[in-house]
Amino acid sequence: xxVNADYSADAKELTINIKGRFDFGSHQDFRDAYERVDGSPxxxxxxxxxxxxxxxxxxxxxxxxxxxAGGDTAKVKLVNSSTDVKKILAISNFDKLFEIE
Amino acid sequence: MSNxxxxxxxxxxxxxxxxxxxxxxxxxxxxxxQVRLNELHxxxxxxxxGQAAHSFKGxxxxxxxxxxxxxCHQLEERVKHPPLNDIEDLVNRIDNEFAEVRRLYDDExxxxxx
Amino acid sequence: MSMLAxxxxxxxxxxxxxxxxxxxxxxxxxxxxxxxxxxSDGQEAVDVFAxxxxxxxxxxxxxxxxxxxEAARQIKELAGESLVPIIFLTxxxxxxALVRCLEAGGDDFLAKPYNQVILAAKIKAMDRMRxxxxxxxxxxxxxxxxxxxxxxxxxxxxxxxxxxxxxxxLSSPNIRYMQSPYALFNGDLLLAAFxxxxxxxxxxxxxxxxxxxxxxxxxxxxEVFYGMTAKGYxxxxxxxxxxxxxxxxxxxxxxxxxxxxNLNFQRRVVEVWNGGxxxxxxxxxxxxxxxxxxxxxxxxxxxxxxxxxxKTEVFSLAPGDRLFLLSDGVIETAxxxxxxxxxxxxxxxxxxxxxxxxxxxxxxxxxxxxxxESRDDxxxxxVEMVEPGELEPPATVYSDSGAxxxxxxxxxxxxxxxxxxxxxxxxxxxxxxxEIHGLRSQSGALYSVLSELYSNAxxxxxxxxxxxxxxxxxxxxxxxxxxxxxxxxLKDGYVRLHFMVQPEGRGGRLTIDVEDxxxxxxxxxxxxxxxxxxxxxxxxxxxxxxxxxKAQWSEDGRSxxxxxxxxxxx
Numbered sequence: 093x094x095v096n097a098d099y100s101a102d103a104k105e106l107t108i109n110i111k112g113r114f115d116f117g118s119h120q121d122f123r124d125a126y127e128r129v130d131g132s133p134x135x136x137x138x139x140x141x142x143x144x145x146x147x148x149x150x151x152x153x154x155x156x157x158x159x160x161a162g163g164d165t166a167k168v169k170l171v172n173s174s175t176d177v178k179k180i181l182a183i184s185n186f187d188k189l190f191e192i193e
Numbered sequence: 194m195s196n197x198x199x200x201x202x203x204x205x206x207x208x209x210x211x212x213x214x215x216x217x218x219x220x221x222x223x224x225x226x227q228v229r230l231n232e233l234h235x236x237x238x239x240x241x242x243g244q245a246a247h248s249f250k251g252x253x254x255x256x257x258x259x260x261x262x263x264x265c266h267q268l269e270e271r272v273k274h275p276p277l278n279d280i281e282d283l284v285n286r287i288d289n290e291f292a293e294v295r296r297l298y299d300d301e302x303x304x305x306x307x
Numbered sequence: 308m309s310m311l312a313x314x315x316x317x318x319x320x321x322x323x324x325x326x327x328x329x330x331x332x333x334x335x336x337x338x339x340x341x342x343x344x345x346x347s348d349g350q351e352a353v354d355v356f357a358x359x360x361x362x363x364x365x366x367x368x369x370x371x372x373x374x375x376x377e378a379a380r381q382i383k384e385l386a387g388e389s390l391v392p393i394i395f396l397t398x399x400x401x402x403x404a405l406v407r408c409l410e411a412g413g414d415d416f417l418a419k420p421y422n423q424v425i426l427a428a429k430i431k432a433m434d435r436m437r438x439x440x441x442x443x444x445x446x447x448x449x450x451x452x453x454x455x456x457x458x459x460x461x462x463x464x465x466x467x468x469x470x471x472x473x474x475x476x477l478s479s480p481n482i483r484y485m486q487s488p489y490a491l492f493n494g495d496l497l498l499a500a501f502x503x504x505x506x507x508x509x510x511x512x513x514x515x516x517x518x519x520x521x522x523x524x525x526x527x528x529x530e531v532f533y534g535m536t537a538k539g540y541x542x543x544x545x546x547x548x549x550x551x552x553x554x555x556x557x558x559x560x561x562x563x564x565x566x567x568x569n570l571n572f573q574r575r576v577v578e579v580w581n582g583g584x585x586x587x588x589x590x591x592x593x594x595x596x597x598x599x600x601x602x603x604x605x606x607x608x609x610x611x612x613x614x615x616x617x618k619t620e621v622f623s624l625a626p627g628d629r630l631f632l633l634s635d636g637v638i639e640t641a642x643x644x645x646x647x648x649x650x651x652x653x654x655x656x657x658x659x660x661x662x663x664x665x666x667x668x669x670x671x672x673x674x675x676x677x678x679x680e681s682r683d684d685x686x687x688x689x690v691e692m693v694e695p696g697e698l699e700p701p702a703t704v705y706s707d708s709g710a711x712x713x714x715x716x717x718x719x720x721x722x723x724x725x726x727x728x729x730x731x732x733x734x735x736x737x738x739x740x741x742e743i744h745g746l747r748s749q750s751g752a753l754y755s756v757l758s759e760l761y762s763n764a765x766x767x768x769x770x771x772x773x774x775x776x777x778x779x780x781x782x783x784x785x786x787x788x789x790x791x792x793x794x795x796x797l798k799d800g801y802v803r804l805h806f807m808v809q810p811e812g813r814g815g816r817l818t819i820d821v822e823d824x825x826x827x828x829x830x831x832x833x834x835x836x837x838x839x840x841x842x843x844x845x846x847x848x849x850x851x852x853x854x855x856x857k858a859q860w861s862e863d864g865r866s867x868x869x870x871x872x873x874x875x876x877x
Binding site for chain 3: 152
């Protein structure tokens with residue numbers, strides 16, 4: 093799985109793209125994507141367009157990001173999820189913590 | 194394959210490797226070769242003959258006796274195709290070649306006589 | 308020409324029947340910095356190898372007694388797992404040499420006349436291979452050792468956990484379950500316990516992660532579950548406590564998906580809370596309908612105490628109805644074609660089932676027939692709704708000596724306004740009443756009656772809920788919706804509980820009075836209802852009468868009084 097990150101034009105939002113399987117092997121890459129970045133983004137967008145699979149360790153990683161981004165005040169959006177991914181997010185009710193598009 | 198009796202480049206490489214044991218190597222080869230020649234003469238069946246020729250070929254080539262090695266190789270190949278009519282001739286040629294190189298090795302040996 | 312010394316001196320065995328070649332090769336190899344052993348025939352080569360164990364062997368192909376190829380085979384066998392490179396010395400023709408040498412187990416060959424540079428290069432390459440093999444074997448042994456430690460740690464952890472979990476009631480006749488013995492290390496957790504009121508709490512959980520980290524969260528969770536259930540706490544309080552505990556002790560990225568059930572056999576209801584687990588099912592035996600019990604909440608350990616939602620869903624139950632809970636290992640079981648068992652297959656099993664008593668077996672059979680790869684995280688539990696009294700909860704073991712017992716006291720507890728919203732006095736009252744030794748044999752009845760009186764006072768009294776709403780399943784859902792809303796908005800009102808304990812002869816008597824601030828009701832009217840008219844509602848009053856020694860209501864229905872008595876203790 094491949095992770096890359098880029099800033100929006102106004103450098104306020106960081107988009108993290110996840111390609112392939114988002115599972116326990118992705119841990120280090122995902123953390124690096126938001127920890128090793130210059131500046132502090134005000135918002136995060138996780139692009140799941142090319143994410144083929146998501147499991148409970150991925151959910152855990154999203155919680156880590158949310159915690160890093162300020163916990164209850166964090167602005168984290170999950171976008172472009174496939175039907176399967178949406179199903180997993182729905183069962184765990186993660187739409188109560190993240191904005192899901 | 195060159196047909197020189199003795200390749201002196203090989204000898205100088207041997208001298209460098211063996212250092213003080215170089216004369217010992219020469220002596221060992223000469224006495225060892227005598228044994229091999231006797232085996233060649235005494236051999237009764239083609240297989241034993243071939244093995245003796247093979248072994249002699251190995252040491253002669255290591256010691257730079259190129260033509261001698263070549264003749265042993267010929268003998269080794271020859272015994273694979275009976276009948277063995279002209280074997281006697283080939284063995285004699287080996288005898289002669291060895292006599293020739295022996296002289297050259299003795300000269301070489303002389304350089305180190307204490 | 309100078310020779311570079313080898314990076315590490317090796318012991319090299321040189322086997323050649325020709326003395327000249329042997330002498331020459333030995334000098335070359337010694338000059339390269341290695342130690343040399345020699346042999347003049349194949350048998351001697353094998354013997355020297357067995358005794359001195361050199362790291363590298365230079366072997367003449369043609370040797371008397373035992374030829375080079377056979378000697379190579381024997382040496383390789385003696386070497387076993389370790390790699391001892393064998394370089395054949397040969398003046399056979401090239402192709403011939405290569406094939407025969409490799410077939411005999413040789414690793415390389417060196418042609419005569421010997422070339423020192425080539426020999427040095429080959430020795431270096433062979434040694435690199437040899438050291439690589441040695442590293443692989445060492446790492447393999449290390450891994451095996453560590454794996455052994457890990458298995459042992461897990462054994463110990465499981466033994467400790469079994470001690471914590473053993474007090475459950477999974478062996479109760481109305482429960483069937485399927486779980487791998489190592490489910491714990493996949494984070495799967497199955498707990499069940501009787502409540503003091505003769506009801507049952509069941510939890511099916513799934514921790515994130517694998518191995519010990521997944522198992523470690525299970526222990527504090529089980530302790531809370533069993534401890535609080537035994538004390539008579541309700542699901543809401545237990546959920547709040549479990550969530551807070553996990554939130555505190557687990558790292559941010561770990562959580563526990565769980566479904567909790569609270570079965571009340573007397574009221575014929577089940578309360579359900581599902582946070583992150585796959586759908587459970589309520590199977591109604593009469594209609595064959597299966598109602599999904601969906602995940603409405605975030606898993607435990609994610610939200611702070613302030614944001615946690617303990618709202619449950621309530622369903623009515625008839626005897627014979629069953630609740631099915633399963634972990635996602637069931638749905639995700641895959642067969643050889645990589646198809647998943649899936650929700651559709653499971654629902655088809657429910658549809659095809661004709662005998663409700665065999666529902667559990669039908670699901671197991673369907674999983675087996677699917678030829679799925681057997682997994683450690685397949686957990687399933689079925690809980691059947693039975694008549695109250697059909698189950699016999701084990702007698703509580705009291706830890707005190709039973710010598711002294713408070714026999715002459717009274718107490719009034721009044722809960723007002725929004726204290727009624729979140730404070731459940733029952734566990735504290737239970738603990739108090741447990742002190743009365745003479746009553747211990749009737750504790751099930753006592754707690755049921757107290758629980759019934761309190762909820763009547765709160766729901767029908769203070770909140771003014773209409774019990775006739777609970778006549779059918781839809782009305783049921785409405786009733787609990789209203790209960791939740793009204794409780795949230797509650798500002799005024801009270802429930803007053805009065806306890807009096809008096810000695811009587813060689814035993815004693817407990818009188819409980821419960822009064823509420825509600826509008827009241829006509830007790831005669833309620834008592835005289837026919838069973839059909841009652842439906843699911845109103846059974847409370849008859850039950851209270853049945854379980855206590857004496858029960859009476861005031862004319863306006865706003866207060867109730869019950870009595871329990873006991874004789875001399877045996």
